[in-house]
Amino acid sequence: MTNESVSGVDAGGDELDRRLVLATQQGLPLVPRPYAELASQLGCTEAVVRERLAAMLSSGAIRRIGAVPNHYAIGYTANGMTVWDIDDALVDEVGELVGALGFITHCYRRPRQLPDWPYNLFAMVHAGSREAALERVDEVAALIQTRFPGACRARDVLFSTAILKKTGIRLS
Template sequence: MALSEFDRELIAATQSGLPLVARPYEAVGAMLGVSGERVRERLGQMLAEGLIRRIGAVPNHYRLGYTANGMTVWDVADERVDELGIQVGALPGVSHCYRRPRELPIWRYNLFAMVHGRSRDEVERQAAQIRALLGDACRASDILYSSAILKKTGLRLTES
């Protein structure tokens, strides 16, 4: 899909994130010489066209004091994983939740839920809540703790 010059300018202006101001689209528009409404409209079109997948906040949990970040992994009955994943994803301590294919016999887990805490005890309490919600549908689980932030960037354009 061909990008217009405006698309390239818009991506370049937002690829490091939106400005941390009360009216970020207007700030981006001012940089590009267009209205904030034009920025919102084009980003909405880019979402609809699949040029970008989402617009969202990407907090740095470490800087917010959440230093115990754990990806909880669950072996959930396949016939219930979608239904239960929706419920797990709605829990307040879960930042994202998704289903992944198993890689048997090495990897048995099919439901993943990221939780953030100020301590490992806090993460383990949240994992206990998830386990209680999953009930008998859960056969096994583990918590994989983060040791570093590897990627916190969005779409990037390279010169070609």
């Protein structure tokens, strides 16, 4: 995208971007064409809404656009954050491998908090039961051991005990 105007809106779009974030921070409209609905609310075209969202994603102003399911409502009642003590030289590669698994919804590196917390890789597993979740954790461990022998020194699973409402920053 250039610094030229897009459909009469400054490509920087500061005010439009702010209004777009305000219009979407509770979620996209649940209609067949949510971007067209947003455009109608904001007084611009659907193309401008799409372009501004793409520009904000590209610049890092927003991180992602996606659905946030209620895992319990769709049958995933055993939600476990797996924590892994992975060799620092391999943690990024292991994280890429683990994060690509279909049953992992979050996978990220975090600093260790020694001496009490040696874990540097976190990956969220969802399953219908604790037993099924633990089977998936064993599957991850076997995959890591096969691809990166000796890279994993320890692991644990922290199961959710309550649903916490997740929201990002809210503009007003």
